[in-house]
Amino acid sequence: MTSVAIASINMDGGTQPRAAIDFDVVEEYALALATGAAFPPAVVYFDGSTYWLADGFHRTHAHKAAGRQSIECDVRQGTRRDAILFSVGANASHGMRRTNEDKRRAVLALLNDPEWAGWSDGEISRRCAVSQPFVSKLRPAPVTPNVMSDRAERTYINRYGSVSTMNTSAIGGRPTPDRSVFDSTGAGSRIAIERPAFASDPAVSSAVSPPRPDVGRAAQLAEDLAHTAISAKVRALMAAFDELPRDGAEAARLFPVGHRHAVSLVDLRAAARWLAAFADEWAAIEQENVHVAAE
Numbered sequence: 399m400t401s402v403a404i405a406s407i408n409m410d411g412g413t414q415p416r417a418a419i420d421f422d423v424v425e426e427y428a429l430a431l432a433t434g435a436a437f438p439p440a441v442v443y444f445d446g447s448t449y450w451l452a453d454g455f456h457r458t459h460a461h462k463a464a465g466r467q468s469i470e471c472d473v474r475q476g477t478r479r480d481a482i483l484f485s486v487g488a489n490a491s492h493g494m495r496r497t498n499e500d501k502r503r504a505v506l507a508l509l510n511d512p513e514w515a516g517w518s519d520g521e522i523s524r525r526c527a528v529s530q531p532f533v534s535k536l537r538p539a540p541v542t543p544n545v546m547s548d549r550a551e552r553t554y555i556n557r558y559g560s561v562s563t564m565n566t567s568a569i570g571g572r573p574t575p576d577r578s579v580f581d582s583t584g585a586g587s588r589i590a591i592e593r594p595a596f597a598s599d600p601a602v603s604s605a606v607s608p609p610r611p612d613v614g615r616a617a618q619l620a621e622d623l624a625h626t627a628i629s630a631k632v633r634a635l636m637a638a639f640d641e642l643p644r645d646g647a648e649a650a651r652l653f654p655v656g657h658r659h660a661v662s663l664v665d666l667r668a669a670a671r672w673l674a675a676f677a678d679e680w681a682a683i684e685q686e687n688v689h690v691a692a693e
Contacts, residue, residue, distance in 0.1 A: 399439050402471045404462055407442060407449045412664030413481040414455050415488075415504040416496070423494055427460030440469055441484065443476035450481035453488035482507060483514075483525065490527030501528050505536050632676075 427437065440454025449471070451458060461469045474480070486504035489496050496504075504526045508514040514522070519533040526533070643649040 399470045400473045401468045402442060402449055402473065403468050404458060404466065407440075407451050407458065407469075407471075408478075409451045409455060409458065410663040411448075411450055411478050411481070412507075412662060413450050413452055413478065413485045414662070415486050415500060415507055416455065417499040417503055419455060419459060420494065421459075423456050424459045424463055427456060428463040431460060431464040431466070439472045441472045441474065441488070443474050443478070443481040443484070445475075445477045448478075449473070450476075450478045452481035452484040456494060487525055487527045501526065501532065502536065504528070505533050509533075509537055 431437070437457050437460075438454075440458055441452045442449040443452055444450075454469075454471075458469055474484075486507055489500075505522060505528060508517065508522050508525065517525075519530050519537060523530040523533045643652070
């Protein structure tokens, strides 16, 4: 065993499969430490520069709460990915009992990874210490052609565990937008674009977009619902964003320590990538309309 400085252990690298840290348990462990209790060592993977915590998050938080500067660790040579792979099966037989949400997050950590998703349900269930049917239920269904809308679609499990579909027919078909036509804010010259009305608006009492003879009614309805759902979510997101401090770095520094590790850094970065892709496509659409208006 090796005593490792807690300050040098990375606990925000996406190696924590639990849904959240239970700070009541942390307090219980800290009180036990203060009375002389001994805990099993935490497990960390060291890649030559960083210690990635793979098992012992509650124990490590308890050591910090008890004023300890270091913690005994089982140090193993490996990368962040090695730590993630170990973590998904940790606590199956020791420590605080895993919830179903903890197990689901562990399985999705592998199913959402391009390499690990290629493993069989049996192998993933073995790694995560769950049943094979549990994995099979979470694995996305095979892609099937959408004969009604004649579009390519991909079904996948999103980061909240819900089944979603993505239209992939236009991937690679649009050039990178020429940012020179936009101002410093990226807004550019606004051109009115005809969009479907939002079903959530009081004035909407019929179909949210005009009938199209080339698309079946069921497919058109599904498309309208998708448009409405995306619009509502983005509008809610922007409303929430307006309530945040303008300076993101300052907001992170002010973020309560008691909640910091309950927010996954991996999830935050995934959200940032999604928003960036959304904004880039939005910019491309506006650029196209600028060109159409100029012709």
